[in-house]
Amino acid sequence: MLKGKHIILGISGGIAAYKSVFLLRLLVKEGAEVQVVITPNGKEFITPVTLSSLSQNPVICDFFTANTGEWHSHVSLGLWADLMVVAPATASTMAKMATGVADNMLVTTYLSAKEHVMAAPAMDLDMWAHPSTQRNIEQLRRDGVEIIMPGSGELASGLSGKGRMAEPEEIVRRIKEYFSRSRDMEGMKVMITAGPTCERMDPVRYIGNYSSGKMGFALAEECAARGAEVILVAGPVSLATENPAIRRVDVESAVEMCEAAEKAFADADVAIFAAAVADYRPAETAETKIKRENADEMTVRMVRNPDIAARCGMAKRAHQTTVGFALETDNERLNAAHKLEKKNLDMVVMNSLRDNGAGFRTDTNRITIFGRGGSVTEYPLKSKREVARDIVDAMLLQRRGADATADLSDN
Numbered sequence: 001m002l003k004g005k006h007i008i009l010g011i012s013g014g015i016a017a018y019k020s021v022f023l024l025r026l027l028v029k030e031g032a033e034v035q036v037v038i039t040p041n042g043k044e045f046i047t048p049v050t051l052s053s054l055s056q057n058p059v060i061c062d063f064f065t066a067n068t069g070e071w072h073s074h075v076s077l078g079l080w081a082d083l084m085v086v087a088p089a090t091a092s093t094m095a096k097m098a099t100g101v102a103d104n105m106l107v108t109t110y111l112s113a114k115e116h117v118m119a120a121p122a123m124d125l126d127m128w129a130h131p132s133t134q135r136n137i138e139q140l141r142r143d144g145v146e147i148i149m150p151g152s153g154e155l156a157s158g159l160s161g162k163g164r165m166a167e168p169e170e171i172v173r174r175i176k177e178y179f180s181r182s183r184d185m186e187g188m189k190v191m192i193t194a195g196p197t198c199e200r201m202d203p204v205r206y207i208g209n210y211s212s213g214k215m216g217f218a219l220a221e222e223c224a225a226r227g228a229e230v231i232l233v234a235g236p237v238s239l240a241t242e243n244p245a246i247r248r249v250d251v252e253s254a255v256e257m258c259e260a261a262e263k264a265f266a267d268a269d270v271a272i273f274a275a276a277v278a279d280y281r282p283a284e285t286a287e288t289k290i291k292r293e294n295a296d297e298m299t300v301r302m303v304r305n306p307d308i309a310a311r312c313g314m315a316k317r318a319h320q321t322t323v324g325f326a327l328e329t330d331n332e333r334l335n336a337a338h339k340l341e342k343k344n345l346d347m348v349v350m351n352s353l354r355d356n357g358a359g360f361r362t363d364t365n366r367i368t369i370f371g372r373g374g375s376v377t378e379y380p381l382k383s384k385r386e387v388a389r390d391i392v393d394a395m396l397l398q399r400r401g402a403d404a405t406a407d408l409s410d411n
């Protein structure tokens with residue numbers, strides 16, 4: 001799969017450098033040509049002899065080879081590479097990458113890299129959580145670097161938390177995904193709503209729901225990976241986006257979500273409504289905290305929220321495709337088919353709360369897709385990222401079908 005691909009593996013000075021040996025081994029096994037560039041501190045953790053033996057290439061650390069006076073050209077290295085992967089990326093190396101402090105071969109090469117760059121951070125949990133690290137990661141994302149997020153677990157310090165470098169197998173998976181991404185959504189603009197909405201009652205309380213936003217965020221990553229420009233209108237969730245092609249608009253209430261979604265929809269080719277939007281909101285929002293009083297009961301008068309999917313569905317123009325979700329507890333098929341019509345959607349993705357592993361907060365989903373022409377396709381239980389791929393594949397197929405029909409009627 002990676003045969004003939006030129007990959008620069010940048011190793012900086014963290015204990016996770018030992019995992020990079022396995023990463024290098026896997027890349028070479030997949031047929032990649034790997035050039036290792038290591039920082040002076042990286043060499044303290046892992047020896048260049050190990051790395052050059054595995055990569056079959058001399059390891060680059062210094063700007064010059066002292067005894068021969070040979071100069072290592074970071075420029076030609078940058079041009080040679082199809083991809084640069086910095087793993088582990090320490091807090092210090094990321095800070096240098098974010099600000100362009102090119103005082104070693106790794107960062108200098110990064111500044112010369114023409115193609116895609118990935119970074120797999122690894123550090124202790126407090127370093128990871130520090131605002132300066134988070135700022136630098138944000139900057140790198142804006143600069144187009146794909147961050148392969150660290151996992152949580154036992155750390156070299158003995159503490160436990162976030163900061164463990166992603167496993168070599170996961171990094172290889174992301175590298176393969178990068179090379180295999182067919183850019184079949186290049187030039188497309190996609191608007192996605194995700195997460196719950198929070199409907200304020202007073203300054204400390206709201207009415208909300210259990211949506212985690214995971215499905216909508218997975219869809220955003222999938223579309224962006226396939227070349228689309230994505231606007232993700234997100235309710236309050238604790239998720240981060242990874243692909244820099246995703247522009248995120250954070251909102252709180254259904255009314256705010258509606259405003260942002262309609263604005264983005266005007267310019268979109270595709271809209272996917274994955275948010276769990278509250279149907280009603282409190283009629284009044286109290287300026288100050290509502291007191292308990294002495295009553296045993298309390299009544300909150302609610303008013304109807306706008307139906308974002310339906311509003312966009314009604315305003316839809318010929319080149320636009322809309323995809324809605326139906327999360328049901330009963331009469332699933334009937335409700336899903338009804339939604340397709342009522343909201344003028346091109347596709348409804350149905351999941352049932354009756355299925356194990358499907359629905360809110362899970363990392364998996366089991367879906368059935370209802371198409372405009374009456375098609376019904378059932379899928380097995382999969383990860384939300386894989387489900388996102390299925391949804392996008394089905395949506396593109398439906399668009400092509402619609403285009404073909406339009407072409408036929410044009411003739």
Ligand code: C5P
Nearest residue numbers: 273274275277306307308309324325326
């Ligand atoms: O009618 P129901 O809420 O079951 O429809 C679900 C679909 O409609 C989802 O795609 C959801 O994102 C969308 N929706 C919306 N605005 C609402 C309610 C639902 O966009 N106010």
